[in-house]
Amino acid sequence: MQDVLAELKWRDALNQITDEEGLAKLLSEKSVGLYCGVDPTGDSLHIGHLIPFMMLKRFQMAGHRAHIVIGGGTGSIGDPSGKNSERKLQSMETIHHNEQCLTAQMKALFGQDNITIVNNYDWLSKIDLLGFLRDYGKLFNLNTMLNKEVVASRLEVGISYTEFTYQILQSIDFHHLLKQNDVQLQIGGADQWGNITAGIDLIHRMEGSDVQAYGLTIPLMLKADGTKFGKTAGGAVWLDAEKTTPYEFYQFWLNQDDRDVIKYLKYFTFLDQAQIAHLEEQVKTCPEKREAQRTLATEVTTFVHGAKAVQQAQHISKALFSGEVKDLTVEEIEQGFKNMPTVHVSSQAANLVDWLVANRIEPSKRQAREDVQNGAIYINGQRQQDLDFVLDPSKSFDGKFVIVRRGKKKYFLARVDQ
Structure with missing residues (x-):
């Protein structure tokens, strides 16, 4: 034994x-x-x-x-x-x-x-x-x-x-x-x-x-900075997928400090000593690849939520990083955009500039027109530079969402009122 x-x-x-x-x-x-x-x-x-x-x-x-x-x-x-x-x-x-x-x-x-x-x-x-x-x-x-x-x-x-x-x-x-x-x-x-x-x-x-x-x-688990493990700015990290989505759960582990990741691999995964020793070496020699963090996130999320949840979390992460959000499912949008700025919009079609201002994504028509013309506005992953473009919220993601990106990283989720 x-x-x-x-x-x-x-x-x-x-x-x-x-x-x-x-x-x-x-x-x-x-x-x-x-x-x-x-x-x-x-x-x-x-x-x-x-x-x-x-x-x-x-x-x-x-x-x-x-x-x-x-x-x-x-x-x-x-x-x-x-x-x-x-x-x-x-x-x-x-x-x-x-x-x-x-x-x-x-x-x-x-x-x-x-x-x-x-x-x-x-x-x-x-x-x-x-x-x-x-x-x-x-x-x-x-x-x-x-x-x-x-x-x-x-x-x-x-x-x-x-x-x-x-x-x-x-x-x-x-x-x-x-x-x-x-x-x-x-x-x-x-x-x-x-x-x-x-x-x-x-x-x-x-x-x-x-x-x-x-x-x-x-032992009592503390992070390298001396603070208590398991708490985030948003509170506790729950195992219940309704309280902490699998995407958020995956991201929590993915974002761990290099100083903590090997300790967490020992505690929270069933990898053997040779596998963890390899990852420890990767942290020392190639920290920018974050192989240890990706392995930690994959292993723990699989244990708690299953392999499908890991695939979804990775798909959401890749889509948000690349901006290619059009292939996300409604369930993946619910997870990935849970804590992003959210507005509620009607299902009625409207001119893009007017729609952006009416829903407070842009502060004024002048700024909205400028951002559209400069190519800073993406609707559901597609850049829109046409000032006369008509946005129809009922045509995307089963008529439930419109994803707006302004600039490189600023996302907004528009929830369509049914």
């Missing part, structure tokens, strides 16, 4: 392990059950969430039994975060909707082999208050709980009892999965270390100190 810990070390993806020697021995002896959890605080994962799940995928590919816990129970009380504030509690209706969305995403990413998806609401909701206090509360030392970093960082501004008990609920998850699914390893982000070790402590108190239970975390 593949030495998955050695692979993770090479990828710089290990932060802390509770007992590395013991875990390495266990992994070499059998197919091990492990889990990673996510709370349904939203209806989609973003790429920050994806990091620990990429590690889970590597264990799955190495023959181990991956489990994903959708936190319908823990998500209903709120995970204490490092933001020095209480999370706003969501309605159970919203939580259940988010559970369904996240489950569908996980099935798409992990397939059917060596994977089990469970919801901790199924067992946490069955514990009554007295049972919680007698069976579990008695086993947690208050001083130990207060010293957990995620709690200690909140003591000055305050933390509710609800969020304070989160580590107990997550510990119950680990114990439940150990007993019901033979899960002996929990993995998570660096901020989950306190919760993971609390779960191992609970298992040892309830089942005996000789029971094998392990935890590992991955």
